[in-house]
Amino acid sequence: MPAKGYVEIAVEGCKGCNLCVINCPKDCLALNTSDTNSFGLYYAYLKNEDDCIACLNCAVICPDAAITVYKKAG
């Protein structure tokens, strides 16, 4: 059974470059195009929490280090 993960994306740290969205193998992330952060930029969010496998791809590719990844213990 694959690991179960969970990511937190800092809204103010995200610049909406979309690199995490296209690199997520499970299609868990999406860009929120209906809202902006205080810099006027779209930000990414965890759209589909159930499928996250804690692969770290989004965190490694994120240029602004805005992503924190958690993995279900055990």
Added chain:
Amino acid sequence: MKEGYELIYKRPKTLTTKRMHYCPGCFHSTIHKLLMEVVEEMDIQDKTVGICPVGCSVFAYDYLDVDMQEAAHGRAAAVATAVKRMLPDRYVFSYQGDGDLAAIGTAETLHACNRGENFTFIFINNGIYGMTGGQMAPTTLEGQKTTTSPYGRDVAKMGMPLKMCEIVSQFDRVVYVERVTCNTPANARKAKKALKKAFEYQGKGLGTTFIEVASNCPSGWKCTPVESLDWLKDKVYPYFPLGVFKKPEEKE
């Protein structure tokens, strides 16, 4: 934090909390992050000295929580030489773009490599002068449109793009040369490994280490960050091939 979950990845502590000024999707910030992860993993934060260039990364000292020294335009290699000679036990790196390292600072770079100064070059090659508004750089590709080559780079007048990795790997005292990128998570992990290896070789005092990053410039190339990855794949990697150009012989 949710209950029953453990932390497996967070922003490295060696990166300050200040928001980086780079454009969305710029590899400068990715490399800042990977570099600081390496510093954190090797536990050398208090022994690392970075040299800032002039260019987009001119404010790198605001983001990298290690000792930093600003250099005049192109002279980072000369300043790094001085720092390393005065403080030989420190890990010294110069962080330079292509306008700094391959244009105004070519002489300093080549002579530092020729002397085999024991520090690490981190060379961000995005093929354009990003900070000043997207002018043509020595590493601009043939036919690439920039604000100073609106019909594309004409190699008959402006010469061929400069391949720094190929040039510096000719020097005997340069021990480790690799061109990396971070367009995918796999390549970003390879880039981090290359940075770590360069620091390890520097720690052993083997000689100059040179890491080139084939980078993007979404603003200068007038495209989105995702489109810039396509340009990298179609145009940049065929001309600037990734890989190790030179590495020290492993002792058995």
